[in-house]
Amino acid sequence: MDEDELKRRAREARRRARGTDPGAGRDEDGGADVPRDEWGVPIDRRHVRSGLYAHDSRWLRMLSGPGRKDFKGLFTLKRLPFLLVGLALMPGLVYYWGSRNLSVFLDPPISVEGASEAAQPAWQAPLEDAHAPSTGGSPFGEAFALWPGGGGAVRADRAGVTAYGAEDGERAWRFDEGEGLCAAAAGTAGADGDLGLVLVEREGGTGDDGAACGTLVALDLDTGEERWRWSPPDLDGVEGLPPRDVRVRAAGPHALASWGPMLVGLDAADGEVLWAETEVPGPGGDCASHRTRVLPDGGGTAALLGTCASGPDEGAPFTAVLDMETGEVSSAQALPDDLPMDLLASTALVSADPVAVVYSSAASLLLDDEDEGDAPEDALLVADGEGGWRRIAATGETGVGAVGGEWSLSDAETATTVHDGVLYASPGDWETDERVLAIDLEAGRVLWDRRVEDHDVQVVGADGDRILAVAEYGDGDDEVVRVMSLPADGEGSARVLADGLPVQPYRSWGAVRTVEIDGGYAVGSPPIPGGSDDAVPLTAAR
Numbered sequence: 001m002d003e004d005e006l007k008r009r010a011r012e013a014r015r016r017a018r019g020t021d022p023g024a025g026r027d028e029d030g031g032a033d034v035p036r037d038e039w040g041v042p043i044d045r046r047h048v049r050s051g052l053y054a055h056d057s058r059w060l061r062m063l064s065g066p067g068r069k070d071f072k073g074l075f076t077l078k079r080l081p082f083l084l085v086g087l088a089l090m091p092g093l094v095y096y097w098g099s100r101n102l103s104v105f106l107d108p109p110i111s112v113e114g115a116s117e118a119a120q121p122a123w124q125a126p127l128e129d130a131h132a133p134s135t136g137g138s139p140f141g142e143a144f145a146l147w148p149g150g151g152g153a154v155r156a157d158r159a160g161v162t163a164y165g166a167e168d169g170e171r172a173w174r175f176d177e178g179e180g181l182c183a184a185a186a187g188t189a190g191a192d193g194d195l196g197l198v199l200v201e202r203e204g205g206t207g208d209d210g211a212a213c214g215t216l217v218a219l220d221l222d223t224g225e226e227r228w229r230w231s232p233p234d235l236d237g238v239e240g241l242p243p244r245d246v247r248v249r250a251a252g253p254h255a256l257a258s259w260g261p262m263l264v265g266l267d268a269a270d271g272e273v274l275w276a277e278t279e280v281p282g283p284g285g286d287c288a289s290h291r292t293r294v295l296p297d298g299g300g301t302a303a304l305l306g307t308c309a310s311g312p313d314e315g316a317p318f319t320a321v322l323d324m325e326t327g328e329v330s331s332a333q334a335l336p337d338d339l340p341m342d343l344l345a346s347t348a349l350v351s352a353d354p355v356a357v358v359y360s361s362a363a364s365l366l367l368d369d370e371d372e373g374d375a376p377e378d379a380l381l382v383a384d385g386e387g388g389w390r391r392i393a394a395t396g397e398t399g400v401g402a403v404g405g406e407w408s409l410s411d412a413e414t415a416t417t418v419h420d421g422v423l424y425a426s427p428g429d430w431e432t433d434e435r436v437l438a439i440d441l442e443a444g445r446v447l448w449d450r451r452v453e454d455h456d457v458q459v460v461g462a463d464g465d466r467i468l469a470v471a472e473y474g475d476g477d478d479e480v481v482r483v484m485s486l487p488a489d490g491e492g493s494a495r496v497l498a499d500g501l502p503v504q505p506y507r508s509w510g511a512v513r514t515v516e517i518d519g520g521y522a523v524g525s526p527p528i529p530g531g532s533d534d535a536v537p538l539t540a541a542r
Helices: 003-017 058-064 077-106
Strands: 121-124 144-149 152-157 160-165 171-175 180-184 195-201 215-220 226-230 246-251 254-259 262-267 273-277 293-296 301-307 317-323 329-334 345-352 355-361 379-383 389-393 395-398 405-408 415-419 422-426 435-440 445-451 455-462 466-473 480-487 494-501 513-517 520-524 539-541
Touching: 144 195, 144 513, 144 520, 152 180, 152 195, 152 513, 152 520, 160 180, 180 246, 195 246, 195 254, 215 254, 246 293, 254 293, 293 345, 301 345, 317 355, 345 415, 395 445, 415 455, 422 455, 435 455, 455 480, 480 520, 494 520, 494 539
Parallel strands: none
Antiparallel strands: 121 539, 144 152, 152 160, 160 171, 180 195, 195 215, 215 226, 246 254, 254 262, 262 273, 293 301, 301 317, 317 329, 345 355, 355 379, 379 389, 395 405, 415 422, 422 435, 435 445, 455 466, 466 480, 480 494, 513 520, 520 539
16 A cells, blocks of 8 residues: 555545545536635635634725734834834924925915926027136136027137027127227117127236226127227226126116226117216215115116215215216215224125115124024115115015025126016025015015925016016926016916026126017026136027
8 A cells, every 4th residue: 555545545544533434525627516706715604614704804894994913023123113103203303394384374385387388499599609717717707698689699708709590599690809898888779779888808818817808899780890999098097996896787878897997887779978977976075985786776866875985974885866868976875884894794785776785794694593683684774865764674584384485686696677666575594595585675575485386486577567577496307497488477387488598607696687579588697717617608598
């Protein structure tokens, strides 16, 4: 008798001992003749020996909830470190989540729409047309302007001036001369806004002496034709003029150029010199400024911000109003005397009509927590027309808790634009770069202060109804630049006008420019002097 036969007989013996007939309940194929479903489970519950049939059904287990055995494998010794880390992080995550949601509730953002209908990238100008910071460390490398013209857009930087057609970006004309540009006017000149103004460094210039930038050229933006040029005779033999003191500005029918203390007004139509001054008289005629910042208002006047160079008020800043036609200076008034003007203080001219200045001090950074309250507060100062100043807080709070922050108009990357007495600003601090605010300069109050959902915004212009802005959107490799239109009253939605443009260098943020071209927009930014990155070429979306 073989082994298999012994095993078979042993099984039969065990069945007989249990009183079970080995042939009962079997069909000829050896399968059970008990009715079963497709899963092999007896349909009649009397043939089911397991107690799991009813209690472990899916729906009853869901209703009864988890049992003790469901957690048995969770709290094991090897998982203890992960549980402790999770418990430690939980309060912080809850705090952040709660802060974010509460901020959205208390400070609802401006929604964004229109991305699907926005203009898409159409062309990119050749990179060799732009000045590359890595090729030279001249302080004049920050010269930059972007104007409409040439059938599209005109870009000016240290390398020269180039016009590109709107349809395909084909070069329409180019101007380059001497060692390159020292400065370019941000706006256009001429009665029709068809002129671009640039200062050119003479051949053989060293790239760091403003005295070599003695040629002012007016270019027709449509054709590239040179309309006129002028050179100040007083620069002959002058050396060592700081590059930052060489500037050119355009204001409709007027042009304004400065070389250190010399300020010259010209007729933009033909380059005729209207007036020239070497100092700007301060309040009461007791002092004069030899280096003055100028901001045209577009209506024939300009705001001046200077510093007394001598006398009892030496070092004290003041503002004044300049008549662009005659060079006459009026309404000179000193900044409030309770604001310390030391090496830690800075001032910036942000509006010409009315005259407005942002004052800030870094003194708080050097004080401990107990003395920080003694530091002067940043302020937006607005001339009231009667020799006094209206003060508006230049800082503000945003968000709550973990997502809270503080915006400041004194940040280096803050961008501003003024229309009809309202200052629109996008604070440049990384914690608040989604914000845009509007300040009524005449009334001295903030009209509105809103976030733009998921966009880092920089304002570039405004009219009566809308604010034109550029914005970074997305993260990592998917980050792009958009051109947007925001509501001037802070109500309603923002609209995407152009999408998918390349990201600009972060150090140029606050100075990115955009102009409208036929069917779209062109976007560009200035190179960074001494930077190691290549320039970002002019790009357009249509």
